[in-house]
Amino acid sequence: RRLAESIPYFGRADSICTGGIATVWGSAGHAVWKPLDITDHVDDYAESTSVLAPDIPLVVGTLLARPAEVRRGGLRFPVGSRLVTYGLERPTTAMLTAAAPRPVRTVTAVRFDLLHPALPPDNEALIYTDLLRQAAIKQLGENAAGTMLGGRTSDNTPMQGGMHAHYLPVLRDRRLTGLVVWAPGVLSDKDLIALCEIRALYDYKRRVQVRVSGVGMMEQVAPEFVGPARTWCAVTPFTPARYPKKNRDEWRNFVVKEIQRELELRGRERADDVQFVGGPWTAFVRHRPSARMRGDKRQGQAHLPAEFLRLRFTQPTRGPLTLGWLSHFGLGLFAPEG
Incomplete structure (x- = not known):
């Protein structure tokens, strides 16, 4: 059990794996592989393979190096490791059975x-x-x-x-x-x-x-973005994605209409109340540096003023809730209150 608990990962360092201990495993019928000594002949075995193993004493610093770091040093394997040849001494006699399918994990x-x-x-x-x-x-x-x-x-x-x-x-x-x-x-x-x-x-x-x-x-x-809640408050300033009509749209009325329009576009309930709470929106960066570097002024820059808002719904609403211009990059992000 201590051995299983001490395994940091299987294979690459970024693998996501689970390990367990078989409590009812039977030893009969399994294949036997033997590490070969210098006196052993590979030809005496039906099959042979090489396994990368650490030298003793362990050189932990180099053994934990990422593959890319090892390659940059002109090496195929990390310093402090060696290949050990194993020979198949006895093949398996047990029938292979298909593993039970595992449920697919949805990641969003x-x-x-x-x-x-x-x-x-x-x-x-x-x-x-x-x-x-x-x-x-x-x-x-x-x-x-x-x-x-x-x-x-x-x-x-x-x-x-x-x-x-x-x-x-x-x-x-x-x-x-x-x-x-x-x-x-x-x-x-x-x-x-x-x-x-x-x-x-x-x-x-x-x-x-x-x-x-x-x-x-x-x-x-990130449960802090999900709720559900009836009240949602802006974490970052909301910037309308459209321009108001000259001499027709009063600014605050226009912002409220844009909030309702954005909610409807996302198939959400309209807000029962939109409150302007104030906040230092001018201090917030509202452009994508990568878009500015390539001269994309249309997609990467918010041109209109912004507002910090509090939205209230008649029924608890689930998040995440991101609205307005550059909402895919965190502007117009709301968090549940209460």
Whole structure:
């Protein structure tokens, strides 16, 4: 039991596996493989194979190196390891049976924790959600098209219906403590592999280490965004996605109409009351640095003013609730109250 509990992972360091102890396992009929000594001849065995094993004493630092780090050093295997040849001494006589199918685990969210002594302020949240998307696309490489993370179909047209990935900030005490990738349309294995490979978010001005801290359904990974609740308060400022009509739309009435329109687009109940609570929205970054770098002023920049709002519904409503311009990057994010 101590041996099973001490296994940190199976195979690659980013694998997600479970281990267990068989209490009713019978030894009869199983194959027997023997580690070969220098005096043994491989030809004396029906089959042989090589197993990578550590040298004794253990060189822990090099044995825990990631495969990419080992390759960069010009090596195939880490320092402190060796190949041990095993010979098949007795083949199995037991009949092979198919394993019982396991239920498929649906994953809609991946949570990251920021590993940094000085956490970024909450008003820079959009910078880091944009960096997270860039890191995910970089991990996907040429396979980015047709994924929830990229938000584009296989023919490179934008996905419709809002089912692709949202990159959301986790804020506490005016600081960015984590990030959540949420895809209502379910994350594929390709998406998950790319996300679990991310170790840092960086650009020419900043670098932050991150680690995956949760994988699963949104209500499991980030329950603070789910509710349900009748009252939802803005965590980041809401910016309308459309422009008001000149000489016709009074600003606050226009904002309320936009909130109701956004809720209806997402198939949600209309808000019974929309309250303007005030807040320092001008201090918040409201542009995607990656879009600004490539000169995309239309998609990556919020041009209209913003508002901090409190929404009240007649019935408890489930989240996540993200509305308005750049809502896929954490603007217009609401959290349940009470």
